[in-house]
Amino acid sequence: MVIDAPTRARWSVLPQLLAVDRTGAAALIADPGWSDRERAAVLADAAPSMVLRTDGPVMGNSESGSGSGAPDPHEHSTPAPFLLPTTSGSTGPPTVLARTRDSWLIGFDVLGALPGPVLIPGPPSSTLYLFGALHALHHGLRLVTTDRFDPRDLPAGGTVHLVPALLSTLLDDRERHPGRPAPGVIVCGGAHVAPALRERCARLLPGTVLIEYYGSAEHSLIALRRDGGPLRAVPGVRLAVHDGVLWVDSPQTVLGRLRDGVLQPIGPGPSTVGDRADLGADGTLTVHGRAATTISSGGALVAVEEVEQVLRAVPGITDVVVAGTPHPALGMLVTAVVETRDGVGPSRRELRSVAREALSPAKRPRRWLLTPALPRLGSGKPARSLIDAGLRDGTLDALPLPGSPGGRP
Numbered sequence: 001m002v003i004d005a006p007t008r009a010r011w012s013v014l015p016q017l018l019a020v021d022r023t024g025a026a027a028l029i030a031d032p033g034w035s036d037r038e039r040a041a042v043l044a045d046a047a048p049s050m051v052l053r054t055d056g057p058v059m060g061n062s063e064s065g066s067g068s069g070a071p072d073p074h075e076h077s078t079p080a081p082f083l084l085p086t087t088s089g090s091t092g093p094p095t096v097l098a099r100t101r102d103s104w105l106i107g108f109d110v111l112g113a114l115p116g117p118v119l120i121p122g123p124p125s126s127t128l129y130l131f132g133a134l135h136a137l138h139h140g141l142r143l144v145t146t147d148r149f150d151p152r153d154l155p156a157g158g159t160v161h162l163v164p165a166l167l168s169t170l171l172d173d174r175e176r177h178p179g180r181p182a183p184g185v186i187v188c189g190g191a192h193v194a195p196a197l198r199e200r201c202a203r204l205l206p207g208t209v210l211i212e213y214y215g216s217a218e219h220s221l222i223a224l225r226r227d228g229g230p231l232r233a234v235p236g237v238r239l240a241v242h243d244g245v246l247w248v249d250s251p252q253t254v255l256g257r258l259r260d261g262v263l264q265p266i267g268p269g270p271s272t273v274g275d276r277a278d279l280g281a282d283g284t285l286t287v288h289g290r291a292a293t294t295i296s297s298g299g300a301l302v303a304v305e306e307v308e309q310v311l312r313a314v315p316g317i318t319d320v321v322v323a324g325t326p327h328p329a330l331g332m333l334v335t336a337v338v339e340t341r342d343g344v345g346p347s348r349r350e351l352r353s354v355a356r357e358a359l360s361p362a363k364r365p366r367r368w369l370l371t372p373a374l375p376r377l378g379s380g381k382p383a384r385s386l387i388d389a390g391l392r393d394g395t396l397d398a399l400p401l402p403g404s405p406g407g408r409p
Helices: 007-023 036-046 101-111 127-138 164-176 195-204 304-312 348-358 384-393
Strands: 002-004 051-053 081-083 097-100 118-120 143-145 159-162 185-188 209-216 220-226 238-242 245-249 256-259 262-265 275-279 285-290 294-297 300-303 317-327 331-340 367-371
Touching: 002 007, 036 256, 081 101, 097 101, 101 127, 101 220, 118 127, 127 143, 127 159, 159 164, 164 185, 164 195, 164 317, 195 209, 195 304, 238 275, 285 304, 294 317, 294 331, 300 304, 304 317, 304 331, 304 348, 317 384, 331 384, 348 367
Parallel strands: 002 051, 081 097, 118 143, 118 159, 159 185, 185 209, 245 275, 331 367
Antiparallel strands: 097 256, 209 220, 238 245, 256 262, 275 285, 294 300, 317 331
């Protein structure tokens, strides 16, 4: 079943999701931010037997084709899924997955009980926020849900689930309003937390525990870091790196992917989403980002996440996305799209100075653009695919940084 809620009532889907689970069916929560093309592709792959709108009538399968809904667990000799999550779509079209209840129960126990109340400031269509909400209910904690993050909603001594960009927003607000209530725990996922952001959090919120996790829609929780310690695999997860790519063997892995209503199994055994990583002899994990986001510029391979981490540490920057734009000689030009607080931030000269100190020449951006707001997914993560498309066709709302005529070297 697909549960379709309008933007104004996103969290009204939660009772419906729990009710669908009680029937033994699997549910997919539609994202109101999907384009018509993305929505059509998701419905074609999920092939639901029913579409339920929280503000309207239940529809049969005429909207979604002739599919029969969730895969039959007896037909495929697999455990029954309870949820059909979709990948974030940050680097491409969303993919429909099939997840069992037990796979998330394992993750709930791994993360453990956290102090309540728990604030979930994003949409349930994002698995990051849905996981946080169901984790809170699993542990009997009071749940507070909102459609967007507002630091004034922070629960004193409680828990909040965030992505790094929203953690930066929280810390900006903390500098302006140091007397506001502080959460007891911040759970941060969705992207790597740069060391500078971690240090800033410890300085501005000394009594708050920061729990970072690395995971994916396919594997759920893979590794955890608490208060700046090393990033290590969670219990029950086995990691290996082959040719620089991380492989994960986990009981939390999804059953598989849905294509035209047919389950394409994943596993059992190791699988990968293409993240590049290093694994130390002591089990310390260092993730360098998705291979799909690597830029080939002048014969060198540039990991965009590494460049972004350096630039996010610059005072005045809210967020930054690094992408490749075509160049006749270099193939791709390393391009930084910078979002600043209130449109005021560092100059191109300041950013180039930081890049020279921290990055080798091939990794330094050669094109610098300023935007009032990066396109984002419902989770708050930058929508890389939209940014790439906007750079290609010239529709991205961004201008050259001061001192950067035309935005080119």
